[in-house]
Every structure is written in C-alpha cells, then in structure tokens.
Amino acid sequence: MSSLRARRSTDSGTRLVLRSGARLRLAAHALRGYPHEVVGLLLGSAARAEVSAEVWEARPLENEQEQDPARRFVVSGLRLARAEAAAEAEGFDVLGYYHSHPDHPASWSDEDRDQALPGRSYLIASVSGVVGAPTLEALRCWRLAEDRSEMLEERLDSGPEAVQTQSS
Amino acid sequence: MPVQILIPSALRAYVDRQTAVSVAASDVVGALRALTDAYPGLARHLRDESGQLRSFVNVYLGEDDVRHLPLGDRTALRGGEVLTIVPSIAGGAR
Numbered sequence: 648m649s650s651l652r653a654r655r656s657t658d659s660g661t662r663l664v665l666r667s668g669a670r671l672r673l674a675a676h677a678l679r680g681y682p683h684e685v686v687g688l689l690l691g692s693a694a695r696a697e698v699s700a701e702v703w704e705a706r707p708l709e710n711e712q713e714q715d716p717a718r719r720f721v722v723s724g725l726r727l728a729r730a731e732a733a734a735e736a737e738g739f740d741v742l743g744y745y746h747s748h749p750d751h752p753a754s755w756s757d758e759d760r761d762q763a764l765p766g767r768s769y770l771i772a773s774v775s776g777v778v779g780a781p782t783l784e785a786l787r788c789w790r791l792a793e794d795r796s797e798m799l800e801e802r803l804d805s806g807p808e809a810v811q812t813q814s815s
Numbered sequence: 816m817p818v819q820i821l822i823p824s825a826l827r828a829y830v831d832r833q834t835a836v837s838v839a840a841s842d843v844v845g846a847l848r849a850l851t852d853a854y855p856g857l858a859r860h861l862r863d864e865s866g867q868l869r870s871f872v873n874v875y876l877g878e879d880d881v882r883h884l885p886l887g888d889r890t891a892l893r894g895g896e897v898l899t900i901v902p903s904i905a906g907g908a909r
C-alpha cells in the first residue's frame with residue numbers, strides 16, 4: 648500500500664526562494680533520471696534561514712539505492728558528509744535536499760518524514776510521463792515538524808516567474 | 816579526559832551552534848546519552864520511540880562505524896576519543 652495518502656498541508660511559516668538556474672538544474676536532473684528517483688543538495692545562503700533562504704545551486708548526488716531506485720533514494724552518511732563539506736568549503740550553506748517522485752505527487756511520504764533531518768528543506772519534484780519524454784509536474788517543498796509527526800509545507804518562490812505548485 | 820562528539824551542521828541548532836560537544840562517558844551509548852541529557856531537544860532526532868538510534872543516524876568512533884564494531888554502542892571509551900555523528904539521507908515515494 649502506498650504511504651502517500653491525501654494529506655492536509657500545514658504551512659511551515661518559512662520560505663525558500665529557488666533561483667532559476669537551480670530550478671533548471673534540478674528539473675533537468677529529475678527528468679534525466681526518470682523513471683528512477685534522483686537526489687541532490689540545495690545550496691545557498693542561510694543568512695535568514697529562520698524564515699527565508701535562497702537556493703543558488705542544486706547539486707546532484709548519486710542515488711545509492713540499488714533495490715528499488717524508482718521508489719526510493721539513499722545517500723550514505725560519509726558520501727553526504729563529503730559533499731556537504733565540499734559545498735561549505737566553497738562558501739555555500741546546505742539548505743536541504745531535493746529528490747524526485749517518478750509518477751507520484753510531490754507530497755511527502757512516511758519514509759520521507761521518518762528519514763528527515765530537522766531544519767532542512769526537502770524539495771520534491773513530481774515527474775511523470777514516458778521514458779525519453781517525461782514531464783515535470785510539480786515542485787513542492789517541505790520541512791520536518793519539530794515533533795517529527797509530519798512535514799510542513801514551505802512556501803516556494805522563484806524569480807522572475809513563480810514555480811508551479813499545487814494546493815492540497 | 817572527556818570524549819568529543821562532532822555535531823553535523825543539520826543538528827547544531829540543538830547544541831547552541833557548537834560544532835563539537837565534550838562529554839564524560841565510559842562507552843559510546845553513555846556518551847550519546849550524556850549529549851542528549853545536556854541538550855534534550857536533540858534526543859528525538861537521534862533516537863526513535865524505542866530508544867534506538869534512528870536509521871539515518873550513523874555514529875563513527877574515529878574511522879569506524881559504531882554499528883560495525885563488535886560491541887556496537889557498548890564499545891568502551893577511555894577518554895580523548897572523537898565520536899562523529901554522520902547523518903545519511905533517504906526517502907522515497909513509497
């Protein structure tokens with residue numbers, strides 16, 4: 648049974664601004680990876696991360712999931728630590744992570760919630776269609792509730808044109 | 816001599832933005848307990864409801880993943896060691 652249920656969307660009260668270059672890169676990654684899930688880092692400035700942060704770069708990571716890469720992703724701790732340290736050495740703040748949901752909505756799953764780190768943004772790209780010509784359906788962003796009971800929706804903005812989102 | 820625990824950036828908000836916390840403990844599990852006793856807000860993100868380390872929480876003693884040590888988190892500490900908390904990320908559509 649899918650763990651993706653119809654969910655009430657609760658506002659996190661925070662906002663993530665996605666620069667167009669980062670949006671294009673993560674969208675290209677999600678489309679290129681279809682029908683497998685892809686994953687990557689959201690890098691930028693956390694100067695005002697309590698309420699708002701800006702993603703300057705989306706940096707792909709390798710999905711190490713071997714058993715079911717169309718439905719799951721994993722990045723091991725040491726690889727993640729190396730990637731984050733390299734990004735921080737370049738002057739980026741690690742704001743969060745993106746991953747794709749092939750042929751599924753851009754809503755969080757129980758697995759997403761259970762594995763989430765606090766204080767990070769989790770951007771999900773819904774991709775559907777056929778191999779060779781998939782379509783980016785939606786981007787939505789989530790943040791773990793402090794009590795770990797749910798993921799709260801984070802406002803996602805981009806310039807100059809708004810990112811397509813879907814309401815629950 | 817205390818044990819030093821290196822805190823990943825994602826969890827530093829729970830330890831007053833410190834990159835490392837020093838604790839006194841005789842084994843790994845005791846060190847982690849001392850850490851969450853000192854910073855209770857961190858506990859729910861390190862352990863699940865049954866008290867086990869969450870699956871995405873990896874702890875290294877020096878270069879070794881504690882889960883792969885013969886005694887696991889009961890591995891003894893003499894003081895001066897460095898423990899590193901290394902989260903992995905995972906998830907998926909179902």
